[in-house]
Amino acid sequence: MRYLAACLLLSGLVACTAANTNTPVSADATHAGAPLPFIDDDYSRALAEAKAKGVPLFVDVWAPWCHTCRSMKANVLSDKSLAAHADRFVWLQVNTDLTQNAAFQEKFPIEFWPTLFIIDPRAEKPLLRFAGSATVDQLVKLFEDGERAYKGGVTGAEALLARGDALSGEGRPAEAAEALTEALAEAPADWSRRGRALESLLMVLYSTFDEAKAKECATKALELLPSTPRSLSWANSAATGLMCSLMVPDGAEGVTALRTALEAKVVEAMGPPAIQMAGDDVSGLYDSRIAARKAAKDEAGVKVLAQEWLAYLEGEAAKAPNAEARAVFDSHRVSAAMKLGQVDRVIPALQQSEKDLPKDYNPPARLASVFKNLGRLDEALAASDRALVLVQGARRLSVLSTRVDILVARKDSATATKTLEEALTYAKTLPAAQVSARQVKSLEKKLTELQATAAPSPK
Structure with a gap:
């Protein structure tokens, strides 16, 4: 499931080792044997190739800390059947941890991870922007939609969907919402894009972070889900609607009924008949249900769900075919364990991830938080030291923020103060497009x- 909060960019201060500079690994080496020939972190090269070949540019915007991004890589973008589509686009992956990708983010601002773009290289305009997870079948439909928009000539609901996609990609949410609403109203009942159009509409409304739009998002979800085919888009739409309802103030008229109805839809999404979705998507549904129980001040309900959630994640991790696929579940395992009050339960999993993925800063960064929570300072x-050797770019600010909390807990205020001063100095050296103003204020x-x-x- 999509990451439904505005993701803050994080950071720390020590210099990167040679193995962790902003110089990308050769795309040929990184993607050898992969079904799609992605270029890594070189927008100029990918754009030039797309222009030369006369095809659109497909972009997967991701980050190493984003569990849904890693799930998409492990379960969807790696699917061998996608090789049949290799010639339809030029393929680019953009890691937002790298400062070299700041120019891309300035041109195409990112609010949610992962975000998939299909870009017209002739005008450098987005034809489609899709935030979140997708199945292989849904991804293929996105390919089709992007190509249709590139070639032009579509009419009716398809044209309105294409317009909504383009406006969303250009950062014009109000106009995008209007076009997507029209598309859903005009389309026949059996329209094959109905689920995707609803999912896109709700994300556009959610992305405004406006209370009135949040209520509209929740209301639209409840209104349109019954006419939407049961699918991953249906499940994501139910969860997005629920998260929108949680943005509406507690005392607002009708908000309790909205939350109750949408929480029931998320429960329905998790029940039979089973919807085809990755374990990370199911985990996202648990996360939204726990947020709803917390908003309802139902601590007993939070504990029951957290126990169920953590057991589910442990089961999925045990079935994972490799270390990368298993690590997809690490961040949610920490969240579930903290809510359950059993945070020590995730230490062996994080230690295993650190051993298996020695260049990944996430396992030691998560261990720093877990040990701090347990008072093992x-x-x-x-x-934290190990994470800081590996982490780079704006993400370092979060690692450093946790380090400050550890130092304060150790009653070392002088070092904590010095570390914060250095962090704020470092933040000023980073590209503005990659630094969260909210994180700096914090x-x-x-x-x-x-x-x-x-x-x-x-x-």
């Missing part, structure tokens, strides 16, 4: 609080 600081607030605590009391 020396181990937390050591894990660090500034921590610094102010630390300085106030350290200052002598007035006489």
Whole structure:
């Protein structure tokens, strides 16, 4: 399931090792034997190739910390059947941890991970933008939609969907929502794009982070789900509608009924008949249900669901075919274990991921948080050290923020203050398109609080 919160960019301070610079690995080496010939982190090269071949450019925007991105790589983009589509596009993957990709993000701002673009290289305009997960079959339909928009000539609901896609890609949510709403109203009942159009509409409304739009999103989800075929798009739409309802203030008229009805839809999505979806998508549905129980102040319900969620994740991880596929579940396992009050339960899994994926900063970064939560501060600081050697770009700010919390817990306010000052200095060196203003404000607030605590009391 899509990552339904505005993802903050994170960071830390020590220099990267030679193996973790912003220089990408050769695309030929990275994707040898893969079904789709992706170019890594070189928009200029990919754009030139698309222009030369006269085909659209397909872009997978991802990040190493994004579990849904990694699930898509492990379960969908690796599917051998996609090789039949290799000549339809030029293929590009953009890792938003890398500062070299800031120019791409300036041109095509990213709010959710993963985001898939289909871009017209003739005008460098997005033909389609899709945020979140997809099955192989849904991905193939996205290919078809992108090609139709590239070639032009579509009419009716298909044309309105193409217009909504393009407007969403250009960052014009109000106009995109209008076009997508029209498409759903005009389309026949058996329209094959109905689920995708609803999913896109709800994400456009959600992405505004506006209370009125959030209520519209929740209401639209409840209104249109009954006429939408049961599929991953249906499940994602139910969860997006629920998350939108949680953005509406508690006392707003009708919000309790909206939340109850949409939570029931998410429960329905998890029941029979089974919807084809990856384990990460099911996990996302658990996450949204727990958010709803928390909003309802149902702590007992949160515990019951967290227990079920963690058992599910442990079962899925045990079935994973390799370390990369297993690590997809690490972040949600930490979340579930924390909600259950059994955070030590995930330590062996994170330690195994760190052993199996020695260039991945996520396992030691997560271990730092887990050890800090348990009061094992020396181990937390050591894990933070290991993460900082690996992490790069704006993501380093989050690793450093956790490090400050560890230092404060160790009652080392002087080092914590110095670390925050260095972090804020470092943040100023990063491309603006890759730095979250909210994260910087959070660090500034921590610094102010630390300085106030350290200052002598007035006489």
